Amino acid sequence: MQRIDVGVLGATGLVGGRLVRLLEDHPWFRLREVGASDRSKGKRLGRLVADDEGGSLWSGAADLVVKAVDGEYASPILLSALPSGIARDLEPRLARAGHLVVSNASSHRMDVDVPLIIPEVNPDHIEAARRQAARWGGAIVTNPNCVVVGVAMALQPLHEAFGLECAVVTTFQAISGAGKPGPAAGNLLDNVLPYIAGEEDKIGKEIRKILGRATADGFEEASARVSATCTRVGVAHGHLASVSMGFRTEPRVEQVVEALAGFRGGVVDEHLPGAPQRPIEVVPGDDRPQPRLDRDTGGGMTVTVGRIRACEVHHVKMFVLAHNLVRGAAGAALLNAELCHARGMSAHTAHASAAR
Numbered sequence: 001m002q003r004i005d006v007g008v009l010g011a012t013g014l015v016g017g018r019l020v021r022l023l024e025d026h027p028w029f030r031l032r033e034v035g036a037s038d039r040s041k042g043k044r045l046g047r048l049v050a051d052d053e054g055g056s057l058w059s060g061a062a063d064l065v066v067k068a069v070d071g072e073y074a075s076p077i078l079l080s081a082l083p084s085g086i087a088r089d090l091e092p093r094l095a096r097a098g099h100l101v102v103s104n105a106s107s108h109r110m111d112v113d114v115p116l117i118i119p120e121v122n123p124d125h126i127e128a129a130r131r132q133a134a135r136w137g138g139a140i141v142t143n144p145n146c147v148v149v150g151v152a153m154a155l156q157p158l159h160e161a162f163g164l165e166c167a168v169v170t171t172f173q174a175i176s177g178a179g180k181p182g183p184a185a186g187n188l189l190d191n192v193l194p195y196i197a198g199e200e201d202k203i204g205k206e207i208r209k210i211l212g213r214a215t216a217d218g219f220e221e222a223s224a225r226v227s228a229t230c231t232r233v234g235v236a237h238g239h240l241a242s243v244s245m246g247f248r249t250e251p252r253v254e255q256v257v258e259a260l261a262g263f264r265g266g267v268v269d270e271h272l273p274g275a276p277q278r279p280i281e282v283v284p285g286d287d288r289p290q291p292r293l294d295r296d297t298g299g300g301m302t303v304t305v306g307r308i309r310a311c312e313v314h315h316v317k318m319f320v321l322a323h324n325l326v327r328g329a330a331g332a333a334l335l336n337a338e339l340c341h342a343r344g345m346s347a348h349t350a351h352a353s354a355a356r
Ligand code: NAP
Pocket: 009, 010, 011, 012, 013, 014, 015, 016, 035, 036, 037, 038, 039, 040, 041, 069, 081, 082, 083, 084, 086, 104, 105, 106, 144, 145, 146, 176, 177, 178, 179, 180, 181, 324, 325, 328, 329
């Protein structure tokens, strides 16, 4: 199979660096080009990300010379890990130029023709991107906020079985969720920051879009009410969330465990290379999930859920954990790109046609 060229925008950042590492030996995609800010332009990628905790970059990636993000790109698929302020204008421009832009940024997640996808949860929302492609040649496809990925994944089988009416979400978010350079270590040692700018607002909106229905001209959102409180804690990677839920039909705790443990997701037959064997793993024991012990389950792509118990205010409560840089960002975008390719989206971009 001939591999498709992809580019990574924001390749020198925490998410972009992970994307570059995940693309090593990818069976469908070949990393052809990378972009970042003017600070990095013209330098070899290996010089800029070699000091990351993942060790040296693989040689094909390390040798790539970083381009400006508004330069010329030849790859049909561009994986974007840019700050939302830059992505807002740039991503539509790239889509209009015929690229399939698969984005981590929040700027276009709620747009009417832009799918906000977790492949195991709402793969059919991808059809909305065809409306963009018909207009522009290219399209933007997005993955959710790094907390929302794990929480929405865990809520989906419960919503389907019992009808989610409300959720109260309290997060304990890792330092790497703030990007480079992140909060000063001194501010997080012996401390918890009880506010993350712009975060709480996204959580309910994105969950409702993901759990909703794609229609012929947009999305019909799920009606569940969501109250979110977001905090930053001194953990390197892995966002933990405490979630308390109320349903239309009150489930027993065992039914909730069963629905979560049995969840396989909507793309199991598509054999996407980045899909974990188990999208959700229910961990036993009163002291799990923990970021350090559980974030790398399924290569960082499995969401772990534990402490599922009756709630004194709503019906049931639980803890949900997802690796923010993998399932919450780089791995999520790559899986979305794989879904697009499996469903023929990449073949419809103007760039793909030109490249053939
Ligand atoms: P980051 O570590 O700060 O990296 C930002 C990247 O964007 C770098 O490559 C940087 O290049 C580039 N950049 C910054 N300013 C730019 C400009 N003016 N023009 C062009 N490029 C510019 O951020 P991150 O944590 O990887 O996050 C990237 C995106 O993913 C953000 O939209 C974020 O909200 C989203 N996201 C992050 C996470 C997470 O856990 N961190 C999870 C989900 C989604 P230089 O190195 O050259 O400055």
